[in-house]
Amino acid sequence: GAGVSQSPSNKVTEKGKDVELRCDPISGHTALYWYRQSLGQGLEFLIYFQGNSAPDKSGLPSDRFSAERTGGSVSTLTIQRTQQEDSAVYLCASSPGTRRTGELFFGEGSRLTVL
Amino acid sequence: AQSVTQLGSHVSVSEGALVLLRCNYSSSVPPYLFWYVQYPNQGLQLLLKYTTGATLVKGINGFEAEFKKSETSFHLTKPSAHMSDAAEYFCAVSEENYGQNFVFGPGTRLSVLP
Numbered sequence: 001g002a003g004v005s006q007s008p009s010n011k012v013t014e015k016g017k018d019v020e021l022r023c024d025p026i027s028g029h030t031a032l033y034w035y036r037q038s039l040g041q042g043l044e045f046l047i048y049f050q051g052n053s054a055p056d057k058s059g060l061p062s063d064r065f066s067a068e069r070t071g072g073s074v075s076t077l078t079i080q081r082t083q084q085e086d087s088a089v090y091l092c093a094s095s096p097g098t099r100r101t102g103e104l105f106f107g108e109g110s111r112l113t114v115l
Numbered sequence: 116a117q118s119v120t121q122l123g124s125h126v127s128v129s130e131g132a133l134v135l136l137r138c139n140y141s142s143s144v145p146p147y148l149f150w151y152v153q154y155p156n157q158g159l160q161l162l163l164k165y166t167t168g169a170t171l172v173k174g175i176n177g178f179e180a181e182f183k184k185s186e187t188s189f190h191l192t193k194p195s196a197h198m199s200d201a202a203e204y205f206c207a208v209s210e211e212n213y214g215q216n217f218v219f220g221p222g223t224r225l226s227v228l229p
Contacts, residue, residue, distance in 0.1 A: 004158070033217070042221035043159075043205065091158055103149060104207075104217060106158030 002026065004107035006092050012113045013082055021077045021110045025094030032075050033095070033104065034067060038088040046090075049075065050097075082114045117142040117208045119220035127226040134178075134193040136223050138206030141187060147209040148189040149217075150180055154202045162204070165189065176200070201227045 005024040013019050025032050034046040045059040049069045060066070064082075069075040079086055089111050093104040122137040140146055147166050151159040163174025170182040176199075180191045189206060206220040 035219075043219040045218075093159075103161045103164060104151075104159070106151075106160065108156075108158045 004092055004094050004105050006090075006107035006110050008110055009108065010111045010113075012115065014115050015084060016081050018078065018080045019082055019112060021079075021090050021092075021112070023075045023077070023092030023094075023107060025073065025075070025092070026105055027073075028096070029094035029105070030072065030097045031095040031102070032069060033093045034075070034077050035091045035093065036061075036088045037091055037109070043091065046077070079112075082112075084114050087112055087114045117146065117210050117218050119206050119208050119218055121204075121206055121220040121223050123223055124221065125224045125226065127228060128196045129228050130198055131195050134191070134196045134200065134225065136191040136204050136206075136225065138180075138189045138191065138220060139187055140189065140206070140208045142208055142210055144210055148180075148182060149207040149209065150174065150178070150189075150191050151205045151207060151219075152202050153205065153222075159205060162191070196225075196227045198227050198229065201225055 030051045032049040035043040048056040064080045089109040093106045095102040150162040165182045
């Protein structure tokens with residue numbers, strides 16, 4: 001498809017398990033973002049990839065969170081030893097590049113529920 | 116560092132009434148400003164954006180916003196609310212620097228009453 005694709009759309013897991021969330025950005029977009037949206041809350045920045053540059057990880061809430069982007073395209077957000085407070089919608093967005101005028105194109109999100 | 120505030124986490128209007136959602140920002144450089152809308156169980160989509168030039172920008176679904184530098188504001192308006200406008204609205208600011216380019220406000224939930 002032409003848009004940002006995220007999978008799974010819904011994930012229910014038990015506390016302590018690891019989860020992987022996938023994001024497939026729009027083809028040709030060099031910038032990729034992960035945000036977290038907790039119930040009734042705004043968007044919390046997690047991590048930002050731009051081309052081959054080192055990612056900006058300043059928003060990752062703990063060392064249980066990590067992300068990688070392979071080949072400048074698909075990205076995976078990994079949460080290890082999940083906790084109940086990790087329950088949220090994880091949104092991925094991509095952008096054409098570093099130009100300030102670039103808008104973000106969002107996927108529909110992955111809803112994570114930790115029991 | 117830039118920041119965005121949105122006055123009112125929840126706004127209710129009657130169908131056909133004026134919609135006004137407030138956004139104020141802080142930025143050390145001329146900002147680029149955005150409004151995004153999020154319908155239930157969906158991702159965010161761009162409503163409109165200000166980059167340079169005309170300070171009154173028009174977006175989709177009859178929305179518009181005006182950049183007022185002196186007030187550091189970028190309020191979103193629509194003359195007549197429709198039931199389909201019920202959603203969450205996010206204001207965002209962008210600056211050109213390395214790293215995270217976009218900062219989002221906390222969002223305003225718009226309810227439209229029949």
